[in-house]
Amino acid sequence: MKYDFDRRIDRRNTRSYKWDQSEKLFGDKDILPLWVADTDFASPPAVREVIEKRAAIGMYGYSIRHDGYLQAIVDWYRRNHGWAVEPEWIIDSPGVVTSLALAVELFSEPGAAVVIQTPVYYPFYDVIRNNGRTVAMNPLLHQGGRFEMDYGQLEKLFQDGAKLMLLCSPHNPGGRVWSEGELRKLGELCRQYGVTIVSDEIHGDLALPGYTHRPLASLSPELAEITISCLAATKTFNMPGLHTSFIVVSDPAKRRKLDQRFKALSLHMAQHFAQDAVEAAFNHGEDWLKQMKEYVAGNVEFAISYLAEHLPEVKPMRPEGTYLLWVDCRALKLDPAGLKDLMFRKAKVAFTEGSVFGTDGEGWLRINLGCPRSIVEEALEAFCKAANDR
Ligand SMILES: Cc1ncc(COP(=O)(O)O)c(C=O)c1O
Structure with missing residues (x-):
């Protein structure tokens, strides 16, 4: 791949809505954020170049x-x-x-x-x-x-x-x-x-x-x-x-x-x-986007098979688009507060708790897969372990 989507870019202390609010929103600064829909991928180089050029005008x-x-x-x-x-x-x-x-x-x-x-x-x-x-x-x-x-x-x-x-x-x-x-x-x-x-x-x-x-x-x-x-x-x-x-x-x-x-x-x-x-x-950005989507599709496959192997009672909905994975966790028999407790306190990960999308989202979680695979792996490992240890 021409672009390195595996690279982990440290976004902490960048005023990131996703990375710098874990303590405020979830009670612990070390919680891994896979919630709000921005990705952890560097934008196409052409974007950075024009922004740097405009910034240089002063x-x-x-x-x-x-x-x-x-x-x-x-x-x-x-x-x-x-x-x-x-x-x-x-x-x-x-x-x-x-x-x-x-x-x-x-x-x-x-x-x-x-x-x-x-x-x-x-x-x-x-x-x-x-x-x-x-x-x-x-x-x-x-x-x-x-x-x-x-x-x-x-x-x-x-x-x-x-x-x-x-x-x-x-x-x-x-x-x-x-x-x-x-x-x-x-x-x-x-x-x-x-x-x-x-x-x-x-x-x-x-x-x-x-x-x-x-x-x-x-x-x-x-x-x-x-x-x-x-x-x-x-x-x-x-x-x-x-x-x-x-x-x-x-x-x-x-x-x-x-x-x-x-x-x-x-x-x-x-x-x-x-x-x-x-x-x-x-x-x-077309070439970048094509590769980004191939990478996300790889994350989707990875996440679906990881969950099937380690926490088969939850059922992900296979996405046809977006970098979001909507996962049916109703078999865990937890209410919204219970799911939050499992994520934030036990697993130290933040997915989006499903009831915010409406009452019919209760018992579901949304996982943002727009990030390096190693982050997906770390988050799923922690979540599945916490769910299995209950
Ligand atoms: C469906 C949908 N619409 C709108 C937005 C946000 O758009 P904006 O930041 O341009 O208001 C999002 C962000 O996650 C979204 O998923």
């Missing part, structure tokens, strides 16, 4: 949004996803969660039901509730060892009047890369009932080898018209701390509303480092 003034950045986004989606995005469809946003929150505010009425498919990335609940809307749950079906959408229940929610849906595609925490067929079926239902879809595709570049992510809006102009695509390079290339993302909206009326609100909040200015980093990642 002044960090207001920046302009430039064509090279927009072109890099357009080229990336054309090359990697067969999606012809027009530069004028792109709206910058500091983060995908910001985009989700603003979309809820702009495209639903106060008190209205907003549909999510649970268990799901926990800010999906927050952006609905904190905007004074109501969560309408369409629990995912657990079939054949993977999640599937419940179209029947979805249609009931639409019949009851829900007009907005937040889609997580690929799905966090389940790692599903929704197929074209599944997305088309969902899209048709939404069109039939006049539902707008906010599609969070932050994991869209992380379909693992053998799987293909299809951006919902790329499937047809009709689906594009009802879709607000929330995208970013940050998860893919491990630069979420740069706080930069973008929304793609082909429908001019929706775009106008978003544009206006972003301007009203003064969220539209270009960030000094971010555009160059995104441009470099998209223009020069």
Whole structure:
């Protein structure tokens, strides 16, 4: 491999959200963190080079949004996803969660039901509730060892009047890369009932080898018209701390509303480092990404076989995308507090306890496999030993 994903980079004392909070959050500074979704891989060298170059200017003034950045986004989606995005469809946003929150505010009425498919990335609940809307749950079906959408229940929610849906595609925490067929079926239902879809595709570049992510809006102009695509390079290339993302909206009326609100909040200015980093990642990071995903797929295989051998009562869901492993630990018969105790106090590891993704996540754990294999091995060894010693 050209890039060394096995290398352990010491991130302690770097103000890392993941590595420098173990004591505060879990009660012990030596707890190994495999929770929040950033990876322990160095970003592509081209990203570091442009950031160093910009840092060397020595002044960090207001920046302009430039064509090279927009072109890099357009080229990336054309090359990697067969999606012809027009530069004028792109709206910058500091983060995908910001985009989700603003979309809820702009495209639903106060008190209205907003549909999510649970268990799901926990800010999906927050952006609905904190905007004074109501969560309408369409629990995912657990079939054949993977999640599937419940179209029947979805249609009931639409019949009851829900007009907005937040889609997580690929799905966090389940790692599903929704197929074209599944997305088309969902899209048709939404069109039939006049539902707008906010599609969070932050994991869209992380379909693992053998799987293909299809951006919902790329499937047809009709689906594009009802879709607000929330995208970013940050998860893919491990630069979420740069706080930069973008929304793609082909429908001019929706775009106008978003544009206006972003301007009203003064969220539209270009960030000094971010555009160059995104441009470099998209223009020069393809090879790095291919190898990173092969490495993560190796971690997935390693983790699944390690658990099968050392703690066969827990059942991981094989991810088709993302670097997250969703593990059914219900056979351990522990409530959320018991699972936390097992992880934090006994095993000294921090995975994400599943109930934060919704009540249907209770008894599950999410393990972040975006790290050197030796860390995965260390964490699983400690966790399996602690579970077996109970
Ligand atoms: C599905 C999903 N959406 C959004 C985010 C966060 O995006 P941002 O940091 O751009 O707000 C994450 C991070 O884990 C995520 O998994």
